[in-house]
Amino acid sequence: MFHTFNFNTPNIIFGLDTIYQTGKEAKKLGATKVLFLTGNNVKKNGYVEKVEQLLKEEGIEFITQYESRRTPEPTTDLAENVAKFAKQEKVDLIIGMGGGSILDVAKMAAALMTNPLQVRDYFGKGKVPNKSIPSIMIPTTSGTGSEVTKHAIFLDEENNVKKAVASANIMPSVAIIDPMTTVTCPQKVTADTGFDAFLHAAEPFVSNMSNPLTDSIALESISIITKWLGPAFADGNDIEARYQMALGSLLAGLVLNNSGTSLIHALAYPIGGEFHVPHGPSLTCLVNSSFNYIKVAKQERFARIAKAMGEITDGLSEREAAEAGLNAINHLMKSVNLPTSLSDLNITDKSKADGWAEEAYQERRLLSRSARVLSVEDIKKIYLNAF
Numbered sequence: 501m502f503h504t505f506n507f508n509t510p511n512i513i514f515g516l517d518t519i520y521q522t523g524k525e526a527k528k529l530g531a532t533k534v535l536f537l538t539g540n541n542v543k544k545n546g547y548v549e550k551v552e553q554l555l556k557e558e559g560i561e562f563i564t565q566y567e568s569r570r571t572p573e574p575t576t577d578l579a580e581n582v583a584k585f586a587k588q589e590k591v592d593l594i595i596g597m598g599g600g601s602i603l604d605v606a607k608m609a610a611a612l613m614t615n616p617l618q619v620r621d622y623f624g625k626g627k628v629p630n631k632s633i634p635s636i637m638i639p640t641t642s643g644t645g646s647e648v649t650k651h652a653i654f655l656d657e658e659n660n661v662k663k664a665v666a667s668a669n670i671m672p673s674v675a676i677i678d679p680m681t682t683v684t685c686p687q688k689v690t691a692d693t694g695f696d697a698f699l700h701a702a703e704p705f706v707s708n709m710s711n712p713l714t715d716s717i718a719l720e721s722i723s724i725i726t727k728w729l730g731p732a733f734a735d736g737n738d739i740e741a742r743y744q745m746a747l748g749s750l751l752a753g754l755v756l757n758n759s760g761t762s763l764i765h766a767l768a769y770p771i772g773g774e775f776h777v778p779h780g781p782s783l784t785c786l787v788n789s790s791f792n793y794i795k796v797a798k799q800e801r802f803a804r805i806a807k808a809m810g811e812i813t814d815g816l817s818e819r820e821a822a823e824a825g826l827n828a829i830n831h832l833m834k835s836v837n838l839p840t841s842l843s844d845l846n847i848t849d850k851s852k853a854d855g856w857a858e859e860a861y862q863e864r865r866l867l868s869r870s871a872r873v874l875s876v877e878d879i880k881k882i883y884l885n886a887f
């Protein structure tokens with residue numbers, strides 16, 4: 501097989517206490533006035549004041565804004581309001597610090613500074629024509645990968661469905677990943693976002709968009725997350741676990757940005773939109789039925805996932821090794837209390853599967869990467885097997 505690929509990434513600064521480089525990085529990007537977007541929950545970790553101090557030391561003016569969401573996913577008006585304010589204030593750099601939603605709002609606001617339309621006009625692939633103003637993203641979870649990706653996800657309130665802007669022009673300039681900023685991340689969010697990261701590595705690995713570069717990164721990410729998600733969940737103050745999860749999540753984010761997610765993320769959109777389920781559980785409830793469905797196309801790859809997860813595969817047939825991979829994935833979700841079926845989320849109305857299948861089928865950007873060609877009827881079956 502012959503591959504053609506390119507690899508995109510913001511400038512990455514990773515490691516303990518790297519957050520102290522924020523002021524200098526802002527200066528390098530030519531900032532004179534910064535909009536610093538963060539969240540009330542983030543304030544508790546003490547890093548908001550630190551970033552403000554670092555900007556002051558560089559003589560950079562700044563305004564701090566606290567994003568307040570009404571729904572698990574941000575609505576489009578949030579990014580539009582931030583951009584409107586940033587334009588009025590003549591801001592020349594946006595810093596986002598928080599979970600994936602805050603980073604998505606900050607990225608999109610930076611894009612709206614140089615692009616004339618509203619967020620919903622940019623839903624889909626490659627629709628943002630102009631490059632954003634410079635931005636720095638600092639994640640406080642491990643992780644959605646938002647700090648290194650070209651994606652921003654919003655709730656389209658008109659249609660009550662989650663939609664993505666996917667455009668290289670919204671990719672941040674710099675991602676500062678300091679594991680210390682994730683230490684106060686609550687246990688449930690650690691599990692939700694940690695497994696989201698696992699899927700950002702695993703889903704592309706078993707899709708049609710995999711390539712040798714993202715494959716090697718994905719397998720390393722899968723190994724790290726398998727080993728360290730449990731310890732980070734069990735004790736949030738375990739710095740080594742937080743460090744490793746930040747690394748695993750960064751690697752997964754790079755895979756996500758360059759090979760993209762597929763089936764599970766596509767099928768999760770209608771669930772997340774209708775029931776306002778956070779991103780993590782909206783995925784995990786579909787993992788077993790989705791991976792079982794595409795296993796036939798990528799058996800050898802599920803066997804490699806088993807090996808990366810530390811399963812003993814010597815002496816097993818490829819089919820048995822693939823099965824061991826699926827079992828290990830299920831075990832990892834259960835070990836950190838994640839829902840593994842729709843019923844676990846108290847979603848029990850099977851008649852809804854028709855509507856979800858029609859809706860998910862429209863996610864061509866994601867489904868075109870699926871290793872198994874999917875009809876509306878196939879998607880419905882996957883939903884029904886997820887109850």
Ligand SMILES: [Fe+2]
Binds near residue numbers: 644696765
């Ligand atoms: Fe995700």
